[in-house]
Amino acid sequence: DQIEKGGYDHFMLKEIHEQPKAVIDTYRGRMLADKGMVRMSGIDNHMNKFLNADRIIIVACGTSWHAGLVGEYLIEDMARIPVEVEYASEFRYRNPIITSNDVVIAISQSGETADTLAAIKLAKSKGAFVFGICNVVGSSIARETHAGAYTHAGPEIGVASTKAFTTQITVLTLISLKLASKKGTLSKSALRMYLQKMQLIPNKIEELLKIDDKVKEIAAVYKDAPNCLYLGRGFNFPVALEGALKLKEISYIHAEGYPAAEMKHGPIALIDENMPIFVIATNKGHYEKVVSNIQEIKSRAGKIIAIVTEGDTTVKEIADHVIEIPETEEALTPLLTTIPFQLLSYHIAVMLNKNVDQPRNLAKSVTVE
Numbered sequence: 001d002q003i004e005k006g007g008y009d010h011f012m013l014k015e016i017h018e019q020p021k022a023v024i025d026t027y028r029g030r031m032l033a034d035k036g037m038v039r040m041s042g043i044d045n046h047m048n049k050f051l052n053a054d055r056i057i058i059v060a061c062g063t064s065w066h067a068g069l070v071g072e073y074l075i076e077d078m079a080r081i082p083v084e085v086e087y088a089s090e091f092r093y094r095n096p097i098i099t100s101n102d103v104v105i106a107i108s109q110s111g112e113t114a115d116t117l118a119a120i121k122l123a124k125s126k127g128a129f130v131f132g133i134c135n136v137v138g139s140s141i142a143r144e145t146h147a148g149a150y151t152h153a154g155p156e157i158g159v160a161s162t163k164a165f166t167t168q169i170t171v172l173t174l175i176s177l178k179l180a181s182k183k184g185t186l187s188k189s190a191l192r193m194y195l196q197k198m199q200l201i202p203n204k205i206e207e208l209l210k211i212d213d214k215v216k217e218i219a220a221v222y223k224d225a226p227n228c229l230y231l232g233r234g235f236n237f238p239v240a241l242e243g244a245l246k247l248k249e250i251s252y253i254h255a256e257g258y259p260a261a262e263m264k265h266g267p268i269a270l271i272d273e274n275m276p277i278f279v280i281a282t283n284k285g286h287y288e289k290v291v292s293n294i295q296e297i298k299s300r301a302g303k304i305i306a307i308v309t310e311g312d313t314t315v316k317e318i319a320d321h322v323i324e325i326p327e328t329e330e331a332l333t334p335l336l337t338t339i340p341f342q343l344l345s346y347h348i349a350v351m352l353n354k355n356v357d358q359p360r361n362l363a364k365s366v367t368v369e
C-alpha cells in the first residue's frame with residue numbers, strides 16, 4: 001500500500017501532486033505549440049459534425065459535470081458554438097429535445113457511471129453524434145461513444161477526484177482551441193499564444209504545490225467551521241462549485257459553491273463572523289466586481305480567503321488570507337485556481353481524522369442509479 005502511494009500518506013495527495021505530469025500526458029502529441037496546431041484524431045475525423053452542430057450538449061455527473069461547465073464557458077467563448085451542460089441523471093429522464101444535428105460530449109473519469117451511460121444511449125437513439133472524454137481506457141463509456149479522447153491521467157484511486165478534473169479541463173481546452181481555430185473565431189496568433197501559455201501550466205501547478213504549508217495554516221484556522229461558501233465568476237464559477245464539493249466529500253463540512261454575483265440573492269444572509277468564504281479573485285476575471293463582493297463580505301464580518309494573481313495588492317488589503325496563483329490567460333486559470341482548493345480540503349480532512357481516500361457513503365464509480 002505504501003509503495004502504491006509513492007511515499008505519500010494518501011492516494012489523494014499523491015494524485016494532487018501528479019497533476020503537472022498528468023496534464024502533460026494529456027496534451028502530449030495533441031498540442032503542437034511550435035507549429036501552432038492542435039491535433040486530436042477523435043475531433044479531426046469528425047470535424048464537420050462539430051462545425052455543423054446546432055449545439056453541443058455536455059452530459060456528466062459530479063466532478064466531471066463541473067469540468068463540463070468549464071467546457072461550456074470555453075467552447076462558447078472561443079468557438080462560438082452554443083453549449084448546454086446537463087446532469088446525466090436529469091437529462092435521461094426529462095424527455096429532452098435531441099436531434100441528429102446535436103453533438104453530445106459525455107465526460108466520465110471511470111467511464112462506468114450508470115446515469116452517464118444511459119444518457120449516451122438515449123442520445124444515440126435520437127441520432128446524435130456522441131463524443132466521450134474518459135480516463136479509463138476501454139471503459140463502457142469509451143466503448144459506447146462514436147469517438148472520443150482519453151484524459152491519460154493515470155489511475156485515480158482517491159474517491160475525491162483531483163487529477164481527473166484538471167485533465168478533463170485540459171482536453172476541453174484543446175477541443176475549444178481546435179474548434180475555434182477551424183471556425184476562424186480564434187486567430188492563428190491567438191491560438192499560438194494559448195498553446196504557449198498551456199505549455200507553462202504544468203510548471204505553474206508545480207509552483208503552486210509548493211505553497212502547501214501556507215494552505216495547511218489556513219486549513220488549521222477553518223477546520224472546525226460548520227459551513228463554508230465558495231465564490232467564483234466566469235471560468236472560475238465551476239471551480240467554486242468543485243472547491244465546495246471537494247470539501248464536503250472528504251471533510252463532511254457543509255459547503256456551497258456560488259457565482260460571486262449571486263451571493264446577494266441568498267447566501268449573503270448566512271454571512272457572519274463564523275462564516276469562511278473562499279473567493280476566486282484573479283486579476284482578469286471581472287476583478288473589480290469580485291472585489292466589491294469581497295467588500296460586501298467584509299462589511300458583514302465574514303472571513304475571506306481569496307485566491308488572487310501574483311502581485312495583487314487590492315484584495316490583499318481586505319482579505320484575511322490570500323493565496324497567490326501565477327499569472328496566465330483568464331481561460332486557463334481553472335487549471336491553477338483549483339489546486340489550492342484540493343490541498344485545503346485534503347488538509348482539513350486529515351486534521352479532522354477523516355478517511356480521505358474512502359469517505360463514508362461515497363463510491364469512486366457509481367454503476368447503479
Ligand code: G6P
Binds near residue numbers: 112160161
Ligand atoms: C462519483 C465519484 C465522483 C465522480 C462522479 C462521476 O460520485 O465519487 O468523484 O465525479 O462519480 O464519476 P465519473 O467516473 O463519471 O467521472
